[in-house]
Amino acid sequence: MKQIYGVIGDPISHSMSPDMHNDAFTDQELEAYYNAFHVRPDHLEDAVKGMKAIGVKGFNITVPHKTAIIPFLDQVDELAAAIGAVNTVKYENGQFIGYNTDGLGFVAGLKEELHESLIEKRTLIIGAGGAARGIYYSLVSEGIREIDIANRTVSRAQQIIIENPYEAKSNSLTIQAAAERLNEYDLIINTTSIGMKPNVDEMPISLQHLRNDAFVSDIIYNPLETKFLSEAKKKGASIQNGLPMFIHQGALAFRIWTGVEPNIERMKAIVLKKLGG
Known part of the structure; x- marks a missing residue:
């Protein structure tokens, strides 16, 4: 069974993260799938609980949840705590741990x-x-x-x-x-x-x-x-x-989740294609 990863936001349909990460999972021969989840602010706490319940291994957070999600996490690393925002969450030893790779x-x-x-x-x-x-x-x-x-x-x-x-x-x-x-x-x-x-x-x-x-x-x-x-x-x-920032924050998240270094140039090519560039 493939491990589940994803991104939550409101709106979320525009996100290019699924294209980038799913290609990276395939390229690295990892049994995983990355999905975009539309989560409204009033459903954020329930969404986090639900993701832990179904065994989501990691996910990204985009607007407007980067700060609001912090109270619903088990731990937040030092830099993310200083920034006051989380954009990456990893499931580890039964806990959701927040990071900021932006x-x-x-x-x-x-x-x-x-x-x-x-x-x-x-x-x-x-x-x-x-x-x-x-x-x-x-x-x-x-x-x-x-x-x-x-x-x-x-x-x-x-x-x-x-x-x-x-x-x-x-x-x-x-x-x-x-x-x-x-x-x-x-x-x-x-x-x-x-x-x-x-x-x-x-x-x-x-x-x-x-x-x-x-x-x-x-x-x-x-x-x-x-x-x-x-x-x-x-x-x-x-x-x-801003393309290098987007790609590298995604690559850092991928590394946090999997311990594997993704192909940066391949990620860049995926995003450029999506942008029509």
Whole structure:
């Protein structure tokens, strides 16, 4: 009998995770199947209990359940607890254990592209939601010490900084203030949904003061090149979309569940095909 894995969210029909993980199970010759489960917020606790009852071996969590699921888990690892969000759950010794691979997936994708130390990179994160928190804590845990956060509501950015359990030198800024100081940053990361389909003409921040030697990253991967990235490229900056983050967070989850390293390039090809790219 195949082991059951999956992803829960609301909505969930758009998820590309089943395509990516089922191909990885086949490629690694594992008797397992990954399914998308539509779970509404008012059914979350019952869904978690049901998944444990039927022996689900692991699952991912997407919007809007990443924080809400924590009280229904038996354990949460240190990084996920610090972030305050879980995107991966593993069944082990009768318990559901929560992890967060989003930020670590972003860092893995970034390292793959940069091929150099991140520690000296002065960094700006745009946005202060769950993705920003995960990326901020993961970057700080990797040794980056100068990371600022810009957000429309500055207090939300400040809260992430205050609650950070690691050593870092950070400032919270308005979007306008960050735009005026953009030439100070080596690495600029958009963690908001601004520029995602169908609002493809929107940008999270002005790039007027962007340096041509900066590296600009956007966690959006649909479209594969947002206006934010397109404009950064025109100014000479190096760019990266959200596809590496999505693939690497999935690969990390796969490893947590199975102890097996999946084929990253194969996972990338599956997602690109699904996107029509």
